[in-house]
Amino acid sequence: GEEAMLAAQPGPVSGVVLTFTVLVTSIALVAGLAWASARLLGLPVGTVRAVIAGLLGFAAAVGITQMLQPVQTAGRVAAFIIAALGVPLIVAMLFIVVAEALVPTGTGPQPVQVIRGARRAFARSRRYSQISRIAVRHGLGPYLRGRRQLSADASGGRAALALSLRRALEDGGVTFTKLGQLLSTRRDLLPEEFISELARLQDRAEPARWEQVEGVITESLGVPTGQVFADLGPEPAAAASIAQVYQAQLRHDAASAIEVAVKVQRPGIRATVEQDLDIVLRLAAKLESRTRWARTYGLVTLAQAFAAAMREELDFRVEARNMAVMAASWPGQQRAVGGSVSVVLPAVHEQLSSERVLVIDWLDGVSLRKAGQLIDDRGLDRADLARGLLRSMVYQLTESGVFHADPHPGNIMLLTDGRLALLDFGSVGRLDAQLRSGLQNLLLALGRGDSEALRDALLDLVTYPDELDEQQLQRALGQFMAVHLVGGAAPSAEMFTDLFRLGSRFELAIPAEIGTVLRALATLEGTLTQLDPEFDIAAEARQYAAAHVTEQLSPATVQKTTADELLALLPMLRRLPRRVDRITGALEQGRLSVNVRLFADERDRRVITGLTHLFLLTLLGAATGIGAILLVGAPGGPKIAPTVSLFQLTGYILFIAAGVLVLRVLFAVFSNR
Structure with a gap:
């Protein structure tokens, strides 16, 4: 008897096999429930949510199996299978729907995140x-x-x-x-x-240690610093929180040595x-x-x-590209400045620059923030300096299309020869031809003091609501010009800021590029005020407008503009006679018609299809649920067990189907897709 009992007990090998079989079966059930619940909901479900739903469904299946184990009889096998598989599936789908309602897909964190x-x-x-x-x-x-x-x-x-x-x-x-x-x-x-x-x-x-800075330069160049630069000492010419600047010479022959400024990012600053x-x-x-x-x-x-x-400021390659783009259009700005003080920018040595090192020509001078006393000592004309800076900025905005977006006094240098130089091109704005034209019209309207033209120019630059009251906007612009531009009074530092706020009050959606322009002009106002408190920006704007209009009306400019417009219109003019002939022929024969296609846009069709789908699923789920209730409560019918009829079993199946349909509709409603 003892030998028989020992033989009946599983050995170590059979126990491992049994454990492995149970484990594989459990994983398969979890995966099956996860896959089935996601598929029945009809929309993509995240992996984490599907796995959790499968685990919860598996736990429900184990619990139901334990509860129904004592009452398994031949007549109740069908009901047992339905309860053991249908309810866990409903539990898994219910979890996904609740998770989608609480944390919509795309807003919740993913595992890697x-x-x-x-x-x-x-x-x-x-x-x-x-x-x-x-x-x-x-x-x-x-x-x-x-x-x-x-x-x-x-x-x-x-x-x-x-x-x-x-x-x-x-x-x-x-x-x-x-x-x-x-x-x-x-x-x-x-x-x-x-x-x-x-x-x-x-x-x-405080300056970073030279050993660290030299390591950054060497890593950027790929060779020791001494092979590229001469007189590159450990003492920086300037030290800021992001970068330090050193003065050095490029290693050429002595006669052609070039003084450069080496801007180095501070070690570890990015993190x-x-x-x-x-x-x-x-x-x-x-x-x-x-x-x-x-x-x-x-x-x-x-x-x-x-x-x-x-982040752009931490990548000196962005600044190098900005300087190269501005340099390409820079010769024309000398024409715009005219007889005023010239404004220059340093040349960049792109072959020596990298993400953490920027090499530009060295400029002798001081920033405008510290140049107040020096201007007076040297007897420089403050109005002439301000005029040159303003005209250079207007040229960048209206003709070049690439402009310095942060012209505060610390980014402008007064050179020893009396010229001005722009520095720090980490923040540069860009305007396309349409925005430049609209901005020209805006500045011309400001120069002429024409509120109606200012309204039209402003509306060409912005997106405005359908219910905009244009007359009210024109009156507000007239009040704006009366405050800032009428009577010969010098404009306050809030001129462009007030224009910005006025646009916000009328819900004008100002493009990001124009917002950058207005902020740059507001910053420039403060710089011009510091340079010359008596500088009349309005008068200079009128003078620039008059000069610009005169230039636009010159015979050469008019001829070029006319030729450009004719070239643009020529293809349309060539096609126009044939189109007019076809239209008149259709009118004579009574064949001219206008077709309007409903739901021609694919997005409209998708919306209607989706709503119809949800409506049908809701209707089908409700009908299935009502049918299930009627069948479960129906008396009689063939018996598949002493207490369960075929009608009741069918009702339970329909309950599960109704639950699947309702949960699918809820998931589609809660999903943000």
């Missing part, structure tokens, strides 16, 4: 805590939590808050200093107290900036969800634009 997000969260936790402590230390905590609003403060309170904000940004490091400098140009967003305070932010930093940008974007999203002032200013959009600009 979760892992990467966890790493980033761990890496930025200390930095985030540090930034929070800085904000609280400077009294900004209530504003970050939404307990106080910017608009609630009086002028004195705003000034104190602006001072606290500037100090907090300075303590925050490079990214937050750059953010403050960007905000200092946004007169359309911030009160004057903030603009004045943030304009005092200085981008200064720091990326971490801070992640914090800035998260803070902007949190503030916009919690505070009214952040929603009013569109803080998330502003943060995204700032992040894109910062």
Whole structure:
């Protein structure tokens, strides 16, 4: 007897086989439930959600099997199979529908994103805590939590808050200093107290160690620095938070040695900036969800634009390309400047430049931010300097199409020979021919003081709602010009900012390129005011407009314009007689008709098809559910078990089918696709 019992017990090998079989069967059931639930819902389902749904369905199947195990009889096999397979399938589909309702596909994190997000969260936790402590230390905590609003403060309170904000940004490091400098140009967003305070932010930093900097240059060049540069010493000519600038000579023969400026990205700065940008974007999203002032200013959009600009600034190849593009159109600007002070830009040595190193010609001079006393000592004409800078900028906007987007005093240098030079081309705007033409008309209308022409020029540049009141817009533009351009008064620093706000008030969708232009002009106004407080921008605009119109009406220009227009019209003129003949022939014979096709657009057809599909599924699911209820409650019918009839079994099957149809409709409704 003992030998028989031992023989009946499974051995080690058979136990492993049994375990393996159970494991494979379980995996197959989970995979089958995941696949079936996704297929029955009719739309793509994420892998993670499908697997979780399969596991939940498998757990339901195990539970139901355990509950129905004691009552398995020959007559109840069919009901057992339906319950053991149908209910788990409904459970799996129900989970996917609920998950889609709570977290629509595309908004929830994917597995790789979760892992990467966890790493980033761990890496930025200390930095985030540090930034929070800085904000609280400077009294900004209530504003970050939404307990106080910017608009609630009086002028004195705003000034104190602006001072606290500037100090907090300075303590925050490079990214937050750059953010403050960007905000200092946004007169359309911030009160004057903030603009004045943030304009005092200085981008200064202790120089990085020469050994690290030399390593960056060597890695960029691929050869030792001594083979390319002479007199490249360890002391930088300037040190900022992102880059340091060194003066050197290119190694040529002594007679043709070229003085260059070597701009080197600080070692390790990219990782720091990326971490801070992640914090800035998260803070902007949190503030916009919690505070009214952040929603009013569109803080998330502003943060995204700032992040894109910062990432471009970290790639010196972008700046090198911008300088090359501007240099290609630069000779024409000397004609636009005319007899004013020339504006130049340094030449870039693209073959020596890379993502982290930029080599340009060396320019002797000082930035306009520090040149005030020097201008007076040398007896330079401030109005002439301002005129040359303004005309150069107008040429870039209206004729070249490539313009410096951040002309603040720190990016403009007064050279030893009295010329001006533009620096830092990390932020450059571009305008196509249509936008340049519209901008020319806008500036000409401003120069003439014509509110009707200004309205037409503005509407050519923007997208406006159908219900726009053009007469009201023209009256508002007339008031704008009365404030800034009438009576010979010098325009205030808010001229272009007020134009920006006026467009927002009438819900004019200003293209991003034009928004960049208006911000650049607002920044230029502050620079011109610092250069010459008495400079009359309106008078200069009228003078430029008159000169531009005179040039456009010259015989040579008119002849060229006429020839260009005729060449563009010639193909259409050649086809016009044949088309007119066909139309008149159809009219004579009564064959002219107009066809209107309903749902000609594929997108319209997809919408109608989808709605029809959902309606039919809903109707079919409801009918199936009603039929199931009637069959389950119907008396009589063939018995397949002592307590279960064929009608009831069919009703249970229809219940499962109705559940599948209803869940499919719900999934399609909740899905964001």
